[in-house]
Amino acid sequence: xxxxxxxxxGNANVGKSSIFNRLTGLSQHVGNWPGKTVEKAEGTLYFKGxxxxxxxxPGAYSLSPYSVEEVIVRDYLLSREADVVVDVVDAxxxxxxxxxxxxxVELQAPLIIALNQxxxxxxxxxxxxxxxxxxxxxxxxxxxxxxxxxxxxxxxQAIVEALERGEGVTAKLLTYGKEVEERIxxxxxxxxxxxxxxxxxxxxxxxxxxxxxxxxxxxxSKCEGGSKVLELANELARELxxxxxxxxxxxxxxxxxxxxxxxVSRVQRVVAPPRVRWERVLDHVTTHPVLGYAILLxxxxxxxxxxxxxxxxxxxxxxxxxxxxxxxxxxxxxSSSLPAEAVRVVVDGLVVGFVAGLVVILPYVVPFYAxxxxxxDLGYLARVAYLADNLMxxxxxxxxxxxxxxxxxxxxxxxxxxxxxxxxxxxxTLCGLAVVFVPCAARTVVIxxxxxxxxxxxPALSIYLVVFLVLLIVVRLxxxxxPGEPMDLIMEMPAYRRPSLRxxxxxxxxxxxxxxxxxxxxxxxxxxxxxxxSAMGLTELFVPAMAPLTVGLLGxxxxxxxxxxxxxxxxxxxxxxxxxxxGTWELLQAMTPLQLYTFALVTSIYIPxxxxxxxxxxxxRWKRAVLMAIATLAAAIIVxxxxxxxxxxxxx
Amino acid sequence: xxxxxxxxxxxxxxxxxxxxxxxxxxxxxIAEELRKSLAEVQKIMEEAIRQGLxxxxxxxYELTAEGLKRILRHRELFIHDRFVHRESRWSSxxxxxxxxxxxxxxxxxxxxxxxxxALTDLDGRVEELxxxxxxxxxxxxxxxxxxxxxxxxxxxxxxxxTPGVQVAVVRKAPLRGPVEVxxxxxxxxxGYGLASRIAVKGLGGLT
Numbered sequence: 001x002x003x004x005x006x007x008x009x010g011n012a013n014v015g016k017s018s019i020f021n022r023l024t025g026l027s028q029h030v031g032n033w034p035g036k037t038v039e040k041a042e043g044t045l046y047f048k049g050x051x052x053x054x055x056x057x058p059g060a061y062s063l064s065p066y067s068v069e070e071v072i073v074r075d076y077l078l079s080r081e082a083d084v085v086v087d088v089v090d091a092x093x094x095x096x097x098x099x100x101x102x103x104x105v106e107l108q109a110p111l112i113i114a115l116n117q118x119x120x121x122x123x124x125x126x127x128x129x130x131x132x133x134x135x136x137x138x139x140x141x142x143x144x145x146x147x148x149x150x151x152x153x154x155x156x157q158a159i160v161e162a163l164e165r166g167e168g169v170t171a172k173l174l175t176y177g178k179e180v181e182e183r184i185x186x187x188x189x190x191x192x193x194x195x196x197x198x199x200x201x202x203x204x205x206x207x208x209x210x211x212x213x214x215x216x217x218x219x220x221s222k223c224e225g226g227s228k229v230l231e232l233a234n235e236l237a238r239e240l241x242x243x244x245x246x247x248x249x250x251x252x253x254x255x256x257x258x259x260x261x262x263x264v265s266r267v268q269r270v271v272a273p274p275r276v277r278w279e280r281v282l283d284h285v286t287t288h289p290v291l292g293y294a295i296l297l298x299x300x301x302x303x304x305x306x307x308x309x310x311x312x313x314x315x316x317x318x319x320x321x322x323x324x325x326x327x328x329x330x331x332x333x334x335s336s337s338l339p340a341e342a343v344r345v346v347v348d349g350l351v352v353g354f355v356a357g358l359v360v361i362l363p364y365v366v367p368f369y370a371x372x373x374x375x376x377d378l379g380y381l382a383r384v385a386y387l388a389d390n391l392m393x394x395x396x397x398x399x400x401x402x403x404x405x406x407x408x409x410x411x412x413x414x415x416x417x418x419x420x421x422x423x424x425x426x427x428x429t430l431c432g433l434a435v436v437f438v439p440c441a442a443r444t445v446v447i448x449x450x451x452x453x454x455x456x457x458x459p460a461l462s463i464y465l466v467v468f469l470v471l472l473i474v475v476r477l478x479x480x481x482x483p484g485e486p487m488d489l490i491m492e493m494p495a496y497r498r499p500s501l502r503x504x505x506x507x508x509x510x511x512x513x514x515x516x517x518x519x520x521x522x523x524x525x526x527x528x529x530x531x532x533x534s535a536m537g538l539t540e541l542f543v544p545a546m547a548p549l550t551v552g553l554l555g556x557x558x559x560x561x562x563x564x565x566x567x568x569x570x571x572x573x574x575x576x577x578x579x580x581x582x583g584t585w586e587l588l589q590a591m592t593p594l595q596l597y598t599f600a601l602v603t604s605i606y607i608p609x610x611x612x613x614x615x616x617x618x619x620x621r622w623k624r625a626v627l628m629a630i631a632t633l634a635a636a637i638i639v640x641x642x643x644x645x646x647x648x649x650x651x652x
Numbered sequence: 653x654x655x656x657x658x659x660x661x662x663x664x665x666x667x668x669x670x671x672x673x674x675x676x677x678x679x680x681x682i683a684e685e686l687r688k689s690l691a692e693v694q695k696i697m698e699e700a701i702r703q704g705l706x707x708x709x710x711x712x713y714e715l716t717a718e719g720l721k722r723i724l725r726h727r728e729l730f731i732h733d734r735f736v737h738r739e740s741r742w743s744s745x746x747x748x749x750x751x752x753x754x755x756x757x758x759x760x761x762x763x764x765x766x767x768x769x770a771l772t773d774l775d776g777r778v779e780e781l782x783x784x785x786x787x788x789x790x791x792x793x794x795x796x797x798x799x800x801x802x803x804x805x806x807x808x809x810x811x812x813x814t815p816g817v818q819v820a821v822v823r824k825a826p827l828r829g830p831v832e833v834x835x836x837x838x839x840x841x842x843g844y845g846l847a848s849r850i851a852v853k854g855l856g857g858l859t
Contacts, residue, residue, distance in 0.1 A: 249806050399843075488845045
């Protein structure tokens, strides 16, 4: 059986992932691109005696060297690992989508175009003559509807045929306007003499040099005679800039777009005015200056309410019907062969930790992410970003940061991964810092369980208010000191579309996965470590050592040192540990209401938990992760101390 | 700038626009464009000639090199105060404008040149340019210049927002929220700050 590799390239929101999921189903493997925190999805399928490996490249609008995703796509394509590159093009936004296609043509990638969402284009009254497009570009164009799987067989057939025929799937040469084209050709004849031209297409290298692409310039400068070519490239780029009065990257971009306009005018017809359908009504209502915000608030409140109400019920059920019996069974099974301390570590540590992970993940995180995935697929999250842009600006971020922040309400670990939606390193880091302050499911359990149950709903809500205030202040401060140019929102607004169950399921899985892979093992290990420490009686040692902080600064009972320190390992256990440390569940007998309030406040603010710290290290490296942790710790102590000082001053 | 100064700049703008269209500006045509009386225009132009900004030959006005410089400065200030640094009170204190654009507003050398070129090539008066963020939903316009850092300019170009492209405002979020525009058949959302740095000429010509 012959194995072939195909790579899927395309803009965001064109249904690329849907095609990938349709093609590979559950046989997919998601990892990271080597050395990068960008997801790499791979899968395999079998078709007509071929084993086809499918690589889902990150979504990209361009192949410029300025974003991690785009560099990954470019490097992958340059490695010539893929036998065929399938460019997924959104038929309803042909002009913008062909921008990437044109760059793939420049790169002389073995190209086949999947003209996707033809159904949606039709509904908008747009008809694309795909045969004509194929003729102009010189590559096969296959119309598809990824959501229903229409056209995917034809796509696979086209791929196999192209390879079997043995003839190149390389596109025709597209020429640009005279001024640019002449310069490309002049440069190309020089580039051909260099040894880079053996590895990379000389025309592509020339275009990139004209665009002043720093990575390609570096490649060329390493060649023998390269510096001369670079000089020529600079001179030619200057000439263009003098003529057009634009920086050369923008001239070349305009040039590509004018070529595209020419192509589009030949292949696309607008046959009917778009019909007013549910999407347009929905679009109007959900972005309305008044209704839009009302819908946004009720959506978020409804989602959180639903998840925490039903999640709570489910979580208790799992604890009682799964957790209890499992621990009993494990205890019964192990106690005959192991000493009592070891049994305790395994059962109360590993097994209970496992159950705790289960209790958080199943009832809260999965439904929460399922709802978010549906909203994302529907196109609603882009509207949320639009509406929330203003608010996010207040903390120095822009609208897109709203998705990771929402994820944070579930669990901070996937939320840290979610920060990847932002474009620049600066923004990702600031968003990571913001995310860490968002009260996750575990902290919500503490806030509701301690303050909500004993002091009432209003004090519980006030904790949220304080936490968000702290978030605002800390991130704003970080915004001031973080190096780099702040970026404004530039986002495509996708049209509303029907979400597909399959895609939702897979997306939910991919978001939940980081929780399972990162958080789950750490929760179990932390739980076991906690048992080891308390079995050895070491936890008690922290009580006097921490007294200056707990008693002196925060005005809490000395015993709270244990839940505060070990809350770092398992935040949702902070409350249980508090009750154990105080020796009673009647918390208000051992603590004043204010102490309980301060305790919950401090617990909600400082370093989320060890699993989140691990996620931060993975996403932002050690230095920044530690800085973020210190920031949360400092904020928690300051806020706690302020609460205590204020209460003392007011003699509360 | 005094009232007279503003009127002077407007008159010079009109002369430049008419010249660019191959027309020969005289008192009457300037008066018509400015919607002012002939006597007022004559008074303004006398001042212009006195300052060496324009000359009068056979009843037609021509800009001098000084006049051209003055227009460019006027346009630069207009864009700066109206688009980039709204309600700025500092622009009169800026000595080196090139430096100011580079350091304060992140325009690289290439972008700065393109910005000046756009100012020189502008068809019509600079007062006709409006920030994209000021356009009302449903309005259409052509992108003339983009005064932002190269990173954002490049991203905009990739999304299809290149100089010369036609855009239509779809909607605006309240309280200086983002602006949604339709460009090349797709919808793109731009933050308010960015949208206010994109100079657009409303479709409909000189008004």
